[in-house]
Structures are given as C-alpha cells and as structure tokens.
Amino acid sequence: MAEADGKQLVSEFLGTALLLATVVGSGIMAENLAGGNIAIALLANTIATGAILYVLITMFGPVSGAHFNPAVTFAFWLRREIAPAPAGLYVVVQILGGIAGVLLANAMFDLAVFQISEKLRSSPGQWLSEAVAAFGLVLAIFMTLRARPELVAPVVGLYITAAYWFTASTSFANxxxxxxxxxxxxxxxxxxxxxxxxxxxxxxxxxxxxxxDRYLAAPGKSA
Incomplete structure (x- = not known):
C-alpha cells in the first residue's frame, strides 16, 4: 500500500483548492453575467469545471494520483492501493483545500469571505443523483485506469461535464x-x-x- 509524503499532500491540497475556486468562482461569474438565465449559468459553470479537472489531473496526477475527492480516496483504500493513515491525511487536506478554494473564490469576487449557504438541496432525487454521480465517477476512473490510463484526465473531465446535466443534484460527487x-x-x-x-x-x-469494478475485472468468461 502506498504511503503519503509531503509533496503528495500539498498536491491534494492545491488541486482541491483550485478545483473549488473554479467551481464556485465560475458559478459566481456565471450568475453575474447570465442575466437570470439559469441554464446559461449552469452551462458556464459546467464547462469551467470539466476543463479544470482535465488540467488539474494532468498536472497533479503524477504527484499524488490527483484524487481531490475523499470518495475516490476511499475507493482506492478499498482496493488496498493506499493505507488507512495516508488515506486519512489525503481526506483531511482535500477538505481543507476545498474550503480554502471556496474562501478564495469569495474573496476574488469581493464577497464576504466567510459565508454560509442558504441553498437547500434536499430531495430523494438529489440524494439518488449523488449516489449515481459518485458511482459513475469512481467506475470511470477505475475502468479507464485499467484500459487506457493516459486518458483518465479527459474521461473524468468529460464525465463530470455530462453529470452536471444528467443528475438532479448537478453532480457534486465529492x-x-x-x-x-x-x-x-x-x-x-x-x-x-x-x-x-x-x-x-x-x-x-x-x-x-x-x-x-472488481467483478468486471475478475478473470472468467463474459456473459
């Protein structure tokens, strides 16, 4: 099982921070410019998020694996590819990096740096959507790593771009x-x-x- 070093933790912190700065910052910019058209705002937010995922995974993948996501780290722990202690450290720095990225986005747009959202996202459809979004993301990562590892960055970026639109929750997945x-x-x-x-x-x-993924990768005849 892999252990975590300082460079990997910095990579996970920075990658998650930049991801959240993009998600929230592009959402603010989109809302400011879309003139109340929620579809246009969501499209702008989607494109920025998918694009930055491609960039960040390409940049930081060789350093830390570019998880940027406790659910992904959890799945790699289940695969015994990361030990419990470094997995826990990954999760801590991912959360701290994510919060830092949101605060940075707030500051860049001259908003109050510390805010608490009032936007309720609470319905069975949204809960199911988050399970589907995370399921698809992790499966896409694992199956692409096995088949075409050099394509993980575009696959993840494209999957999240699509999932913004086919899930009722707009695919947090993280x-x-x-x-x-x-x-x-x-x-x-x-x-x-x-x-x-x-x-x-x-x-x-x-x-x-x-x-x-484990079932699909197991030796044996296809149905």
Whole structure:
C-alpha cells in the first residue's frame, strides 16, 4: 500500500483548492453575467469545471494520483492501493483545500469571505443523483485506469461535464466539494443541513463502483 509524503499532500491540497475556486468562482461569474438565465449559468459553470479537472489531473496526477475527492480516496483504500493513515491525511487536506478554494473564490469576487449557504438541496432525487454521480465517477476512473490510463484526465473531465446535466443534484460527487460549498451563499452553494446525506450517498456510490469494478475485472468468461 502506498504511503503519503509531503509533496503528495500539498498536491491534494492545491488541486482541491483550485478545483473549488473554479467551481464556485465560475458559478459566481456565471450568475453575474447570465442575466437570470439559469441554464446559461449552469452551462458556464459546467464547462469551467470539466476543463479544470482535465488540467488539474494532468498536472497533479503524477504527484499524488490527483484524487481531490475523499470518495475516490476511499475507493482506492478499498482496493488496498493506499493505507488507512495516508488515506486519512489525503481526506483531511482535500477538505481543507476545498474550503480554502471556496474562501478564495469569495474573496476574488469581493464577497464576504466567510459565508454560509442558504441553498437547500434536499430531495430523494438529489440524494439518488449523488449516489449515481459518485458511482459513475469512481467506475470511470477505475475502468479507464485499467484500459487506457493516459486518458483518465479527459474521461473524468468529460464525465463530470455530462453529470452536471444528467443528475438532479448537478453532480457534486465529492465529499470535500460538498463540505466546502456550504461556505459560499452563491449559485454553487449548498446549505449545511443538506450536506450529510449528500456525503452518505457519495460514499455509497463509490463503494458500489468498487465492487462492480472488481467483478468486471475478475478473470472468467463474459456473459
């Protein structure tokens, strides 16, 4: 099992911070410029997020694996590719990096740096969406790593771009993202009361993806 060193932890912190700065910052910019057209705002937010994921995974993948996501780290722990202690450190720095990225986005747009979102995201459809979003993300990562590892960055960017639109929750798919986004009362925010069940759904989706990938990768005849 891999251990974590300082460079990997800095990589996970910076990558998650830049991801959240992009998610929240592009959401603020989109809301400011879209003139009330929510579809246009979401499209702008989607494109920026998919693009930065491609960039960040390409940059930081060779250093830390570019998880930027506790659900992804959890799935790699299930695969015994990261030990419990470094996995825990990854999760801590991902959460701290995510919060730092949100605060940075707030500051860049001259908003109050410390905010609490009032945007409720609480419905069975959204909870199911988060399980589906995390499931698809982890399965895409694992199956692409096995088939075409050099394509992980574009696959993840494209998957999240699509999942913004086919899920009712707009595909958070990431506990660090979920925790951090409660600190921005903007287009991309989520109310604290909505956070816990989103995270539970994301972890459940990641676990199901792990088991399905293991089944699909097992030796034996195809059906």
């Amino acid at each position: 506990p660090a993202v979920t925790i951090a986004r409660q600190f921005s009362n903007t287009f991309a925010g989520i109310a604290p009361s909505s956070v816990a069940i989103f995270i539970a759904a994301q972890i459940a989706g990641a676990a199901i993806a792990f088991w399905l």
